[in-house]
Every structure is written in structure tokens, then in C-alpha cells.
Amino acid sequence: MKTQMRFKCNSRRPPFMAISIGFLAAATLMSAQERKVTRLTDGVYEIEHAAHAGGNTTVIIGDRQVFVVDSCFLPSAAREDISQIREWTDKPVSFVLNTHFHNDHNFGNRVYMDAFPALTIIAHVETKKDMDMFGPGSLMREEKDSYGNRQILETMLKTGTINGRALTENEKTEVEDMLARQPVVIEELRKVKFQSATLTFDHDFSIDVGNREIQVKFLGRGNTPGDAVVYLPKEKIAVVGDLVVYPIPNMIDGFPVEWIQTLQNVAQLDADTIVPGHGPVMHDKSYIYLVRDLMKSAVDQVNEKLRQTAPAMFQTLDEIKGGVDLSPFRQRFAGNDKDLGEAFDDVSSRLVKLVYEEASSR
Numbered sequence: 001m002k003t004q005m006r007f008k009c010n011s012r013r014p015p016f017m018a019i020s021i022g023f024l025a026a027a028t029l030m031s032a033q034e035r036k037v038t039r040l041t042d043g044v045y046e047i048e049h050a051a052h053a054g055g056n057t058t059v060i061i062g063d064r065q066v067f068v069v070d071s072c073f074l075p076s077a078a079r080e081d082i083s084q085i086r087e088w089t090d091k092p093v094s095f096v097l098n099t100h101f102h103n104d105h106n107f108g109n110r111v112y113m114d115a116f117p118a119l120t121i122i123a124h125v126e127t128k129k130d131m132d133m134f135g136p137g138s139l140m141r142e143e144k145d146s147y148g149n150r151q152i153l154e155t156m157l158k159t160g161t162i163n164g165r166a167l168t169e170n171e172k173t174e175v176e177d178m179l180a181r182q183p184v185v186i187e188e189l190r191k192v193k194f195q196s197a198t199l200t201f202d203h204d205f206s207i208d209v210g211n212r213e214i215q216v217k218f219l220g221r222g223n224t225p226g227d228a229v230v231y232l233p234k235e236k237i238a239v240v241g242d243l244v245v246y247p248i249p250n251m252i253d254g255f256p257v258e259w260i261q262t263l264q265n266v267a268q269l270d271a272d273t274i275v276p277g278h279g280p281v282m283h284d285k286s287y288i289y290l291v292r293d294l295m296k297s298a299v300d301q302v303n304e305k306l307r308q309t310a311p312a313m314f315q316t317l318d319e320i321k322g323g324v325d326l327s328p329f330r331q332r333f334a335g336n337d338k339d340l341g342e343a344f345d346d347v348s349s350r351l352v353k354l355v356y357e358e359a360s361s362r
């Protein structure tokens with residue numbers, strides 16, 4: 001699972017088998033996203049990248065040092081961020097913290113290290129393990145998937161259809177954009193090597209970067225085995241990585257049963273500003289609770305089905321799927337937006353698959 005592409009994470013494009021209506025709907029939705037900077041408080045900024053450039057970056061400036069959360073994916077985007085940081089402050093970036101191993105949050109590490117040679121790159125010990133395993137293959141995977149995806153995307157354009165239905169104008173534009181972006185991304189990756197973390201932690205620690213305390217916490221597994229959360233107690237800001245992705249959660253892999261509790265732990269932080277892994281800054285916890293409730297519903301329904309029938313190991317995914325209905329959440333996530341609705345359907349069926357796989361391994 002971990003080596004696969006995901007529409008927003010790991011490498012932001014799925015293996016060509018996974019180009020589905022839901023995937024294309026999500027890609028179309030996100031293609032409108034432009035780079036955007038939000039000032040969270042004096043000296044703390046969120047940078048929301050264009051979707052293909054990677055996840056959110058948060059910049060925390062102290063009196064002595066700068067602490068950056070996630071270095072995004074495209075080296076050119078990381079360079080643009082560093083130029084912007086240098087406009088904000090003459091203090092060096094001393095730390096980059098990677099919230100998890102998906103390379104849309106850490107492929108820019110090398111660019112930061114080149115710019116700030118004394119840099120320390122921090123990750124949870126499990127995150128570093130996965131970064132070391134999957135990070136160096138990023139270019140190879142991009143090239144391989146690029147080849148497979150290109151054939152599928154070109155066929156879509158030629159036939160004007162996806163899975164037997166006509167492509168919308170927006171989808172057609174997104175397919176064309178994806179085809180145009182592929183060689184640019186490959187070329188960028190060829191020029192920069194993957195840089196893993198240089199310092200690990202396994203539970204939590206705090207650091208003062210100069211009149212600014214930063215706490216780094218492991219609140220449990222969720223999106224990956226080593227999700228880190230960054231918390232500024234004085235400013236009441238929490239940076240939560242892909243434990244929370246807006247507007248549709250990222251659930252290609254992960255640990256839904258534990259993720260529910262981890263989200264509960266995140267929600268208990270005394271924070272009034274929450275930076276998700278993708279999407280705009282949030283000022284309340286309602287979306288966190290919504291994601292938690294979606295996962296809880298999936299887990300409860302799968303468990304109920306297993307109780308009534310047989311342990312998961314004696315059942316197929318299709319048998320389980322029939323007994324799980326997540327449609328009550330569709331409206332709450334997607335409203336009446338057709339693209340969001342299709343992306344939600346895609347993610348909810350992946351969620352049920354994850355829950356089934358977790359139950360099968362018990």
C-alpha cells in the first residue's frame with residue numbers, strides 16, 4: 001500500500017489502475033487551487049501550495065531561529081517558499097519537521113538543506129523508517145506511473161470518456177494539465193535527490209526557537225505509523241499534517257481504528273487555529289469531528305457486520321462492503337457539489353477497504 005501513489009499524498013498521482021471517476025473529480029477540484037499565504041499570527045505563516053506542488057508548509061519564526069513544518073513536494077515550490085521566508089526574516093531555518101513520510105510533504109527537504117547547511121530535519125522514528133524505504137524511489141515511481149498514467153490519460157482524451165461516461169469540460173482540462181505537468185515534474189525530481197530526516201523522536205519534545213515555544217507531539221497512529229503534530233501553546237495553533245485533509249480526507253492507507261482516537265486527541269488540544277495537511281486554515285474543530293465520525297461509522301458498521309456473520313478472515317471485501325452505508329456523510333462532506341460527491345464516494349470505498357484489511361489482520 002505504502003508504495004502506491006495517492007491523489008494527494010505520497011506522490012499525488014495514483015497508479016494508473018486507480019485513475020477513477022473519484023480520482024479525476026478530486027484532481028479537477030484541486031486544480032483550481034493556487035499558492036496562497038496566510039498569516040496566522042505575528043511570525044507564523046501557512047503556505048498553501050498549488051495541488052501538484054505538495055502539501056501545506058507552516059513557517060514559525062522565533063527570535064533566533066526558524067522552524068518549518070513540511071517542505072512540500074516540488075523543489076521549485078520549496079525554493080519559492082525559502083525566498084519568501086528570507087523576505088520575512090534574516091534568521092536561519094534551523095529545523096524542518098516532516099509530519100509524515102509521504103513525499104508531498106518532504107521531497108523539498110534537500111532544497112532547504114542546500115539553502116541552510118546547518119539544518120536539522122526532524123521526523124518521528126517510524127516516519128524516518130518509511131522515508132528511508134520509500135523516499136529514494138520517488139523519481140523511479142514518478143517515471144513508472146507517469147508512463148502508465150500517460151497512456152490512460154491520452155486514451156481518455158482521445159475517446160472523451162472515463163469509465164464509460166463522457167468527460168466534462170473541466171475534467172478534460174485537468175487531464176490536459178496533468179499530461180503537461182508530468183515531464184516538468186520528472187525533470188525537477190531528476191535534479192534534486194531525496195533527503196531523509198536527520199533527527200528522530202518517538203513521543204514528544206519541545207523546543208524554544210527564541211521567545212517562541214514549539215511542542216512536537218505523537219498523538220497516536222492515523223494516516224501513517226508516525227504522524228507528528230506541532231503545537232504552539234501560547235499562540236494556540238496546531239499543525240496536524242494529513243491526519244486532517246480538507247475537503248475530503250486522505251484515506252489511501254492508514255489505521256482507521258486508531259485514527260479515530262488520534263483525531264480525538266488532536267481535538268483536545270487547546271487550539272483555535274488548525275493547519276491541515278492540505279486545504280485552508282481552520283478556526284474550529286467541526287471538520288475534525290466530522291472526519292472522526294465518518295471513520296467511526298465505517299469501523300462500527302464493519303464490526304457489526306462481522307459480529308452478525310463471521311470473522312473478517314472468512315469473508316471477502318465485497319461481502320463486507322454490502323453491509324456498510326456511509327451515504328449519510330456524503331451531503332455533509334460534499335453538499336451538492338458533483339465533483340466532491342464523486343471524490344467522497346471514492347474515498348469512502350477506500351475507507352471501508354482499509355477497515356476490512358485492519359479487521360482481517362486481527
Ligand SMILES: [Zn+2]
Binds near residue numbers: 008009055104242278
Ligand atoms: Zn499530503
